[in-house]
Amino acid sequence: MTNAYAKSRIRKIVRRFGLIPLRSDPIASFYRKSAIVRVLTGSGIYAMKPFFRSNLLRSGTIDQIKTTADHVQLLMNNGFNSMPKWLASNSGKLWTLDQGRPFYLTTWINGRSMENQEDFEKLGRVLASLHTSSRSLPIKGHFYDHIRLWQNRDRLFRKRMAKANQSNRWTRRWYKRLGESCTQFSDRSWTELKSPEIVDLLEKEMIRPALIHSDITSQNVIIANDGQLFIIDWDRMKLGSIYVDVATALMNTTRFNPVFIHSLLKGYEELCPLDRTERRMISSLYRFPREAWSTVQFPSRPRSHNILDIMEKTWLLRLKAMDLLDEWVNQQKEE
Template sequence: MKTEQKQWVHAVVASYGLNIHEWHPLPSYYKKAAVFRVATNRGTFALKPFAGRKERLAQVSARLQRLDKCGFHHVPRWITTPKGERWVSHNGQLYYLSEWIDGAELGNTPLHYEELGEVLAKLHRVSADTAAASGSSLRKINRFLQQHRVFAQSLPVLRKNKGEIGKWYRQHGERCKSLANQAWRSFGDARVKQLLSKEKPALIHGDVTRPNVILNESGLYLLDWEFVSEGSTYYEVAKTLANVTHFHTANMRAFLRGYEKHRPLTPEERLLIGAFFRLPREAWYVAQAIRQGKKPAMFEIMKRSWPGRIAAIAWLDRWASLDS
């Protein structure tokens, strides 16, 4: 496997007119070799296999070029081949090469979260290249409503599960339903419904997690843009809060403070973000894994973080009601 990897890594990098000095595969949450750090005669780069079709990669590339033209520079620069191509194909697999960003991951310093909030707000201010109405948040809400209904129907069976999983759902299953029902009431608020009807299309990163945030003396960079799309900025804010802050209110406060420096939020926007945040998505995903006969890998994380999540929901409710 190592020999085979060496052959295609050298072949792909040679397509960019570069000579490799050394290279190392690096893992992600999901893959043993998600990206390759390659040192060459012209510097160090990140080589990434793309898991998708050429049309999708072309769309990602076009959106990143749009961000660059709009002055958003918190993205690793893609390298082009001598022919000006932004990606290459080798043995049926697509690859792209970008600059390697050295730096540190998010710490537990509120200033880091404030900077992340600023960067995400700058991204969300870049509109998608279309004048059509978005509807992104409404589509998310409808999808989550279906997940909630399936979860509610399966809850009696989950409670009968032996061991820690069944015990957890017996203790917290009704709370999960209550949290979702409170979110549906917020989504149905007249002000929120009007906001949703006028939502403008905007670009989102799609996967803001701690490993995808790097800080150095040049600023903050977001990595792994393969999920960049037109989407719900409100859901991305809520999801980012859940993904990166460890549910620490100081980090959440700093992130939102940074975000509102560049994109101030109205009372109904705050209410919408709070509603997305309170949805018990982790409980739904664990339940789905059980229904599918899979190992619910997220369960232990959910169990440990649940008290902090409940406290964070209460804090965000107070934040959302400040200007209501």
Template sequence: MARTHGYRLIFKKIARSYGFSIRKTRSYSSQYKKTAAFRVTTNKGTYMIKPFIGSKSRLIQLSSYAVKLHKRGFHGMPKWLRSRSGKYWEQEGGKFFYLTDWIQGRKMSRSKEDLVKLGRMLARLHSVSRNLKLPRQPDSVTLRHRRKYYAFLRRLKNLRRKPTKAGTWFRHHGDLCIELSREAIHSLGTSKIRSTLREECRHPSLVHGDVTVANILQSKNRIYLIDWDLMKRGSSYYDLVVALTNTAGFEPSKMAAFLKGYEEVRPLRRREKELISSLYRIPREAWYVCQYAMNGRKYGPLLNVLNKTWNSRLIAIKWIDTWSRQ
């Protein structure tokens, strides 16, 4: 359990602004932070206090998105609470905080049943938020991946000469990484996929931005996503691919369960499936390993995961290619 002593006075002030008194506080860590959130037991219920790292304008935007989603009937996230001042956040001690309901649940099991529920929930997020009439945005998907692809090629050329674990791995698998990347980038540039992306730019969705097993809770019969600090306007297709990669474990039967749940809520056209298949084809983790290795960052754990799952990834790519043509 991380320290809470330094926050006690701040939390008392925050509690007063929300009209309750705190009886017990417990801190929780996350994948990225030792102290990510606090569970507070009060005289009016149990809530989560979340320190927010970012600007005031970003927090206002985030709270606005969360409130609009809840009003439109999306309940796959904890409900944000409004203080007596009417704001959905508070500033104390030079730091920003927001409060939500506390979700009591278990981690997602990665069972097919849970993956179907996750697929449905993510599709609801994308569908509901698309109806919010958000401002249009430029096509960042194609441009961002093209830039990352060329950066990968430059780094790979030097990395393969190095007598390191990463250098050895890419001497064996680098050519296939290039082939998969080239095919994906080419596909993203075809007219039908560019048309699909332009259509999405005119009517963007809100995306979670970090759908991982660690950010998913199963509570009773409902799936919840937590840690929404990266929520923004973005590509629902890329958000789907990230979620699929992080949760289905490159197992075709589990991928099928996730996509089945998604399409129950938001059916996908053939060209949308082809876009998803193209994004899934990109060896994203290989790009990251190459980047970290050339920038002197720690890459061992990610390389181990990449190496252990490489054959499964290739099978999963073939499966999603077939799915996209159905």
């Protein structure tokens, strides 16, 4: 599939949702030149988005879009208003199929990125609302085990580091400078995750899971012009661990800023207070060097080089953020 969409194809897809496009513009993301298409119609501006299956799941593309659409419908029916509204197509579904690719349409959100303490408190409250409200919904599906996936990626990272002499000079230097520290942090986290309290917490979560976004990044959070916070790009939503969702949101949005980290956690705990074991769980997950793990499958790609370079430049900030979360854990007494 090409990165651009013909005007005729965009018109055909959008009309299936009861709209007539007047103008359309492709919007790029970090990964794709045409990740989304902004469509101007007589009744407003909308986002047309292609749906791509997750390779982390065994199910096919159609099964995945059906599951995602079911989850979206449940959230919309139960008053969760922090995601753009998905439109129903002429078939009654929240998506349509064109040339073998599912597409969906949502309202377009004009706004800005997060930039202050209040914004991060809002994000924390929205995440807590998603997690707490979805636990009471009649959701079908399997619990997605991010932690098992991370175990596999950690093993691959260690194998790659053991063969660092076969890498280029820059990568060898990076592994020599930071690789061992990454494995030490991982070892500490894996030990903590094996503690009886956290094992029990994980088992309970699998019995009563919640919906998680799975891809909270700065690019996927918008502060609308009226001040409301919206999370976009719900393609990877699934039943999973709320602690994974919080830990990855902290890593992917706060830029290791202590004020932003505290603000996100403060907002979250306003609606969903966390005991010491839960805090320890989040701190342990945050410590994992997930970015480094993501580079080992394609170490020669420029993007992998960029990720490792960013990790090196922000290393001291990361260490301070880990210490901050350890302090946050110790502030909460054992119940």
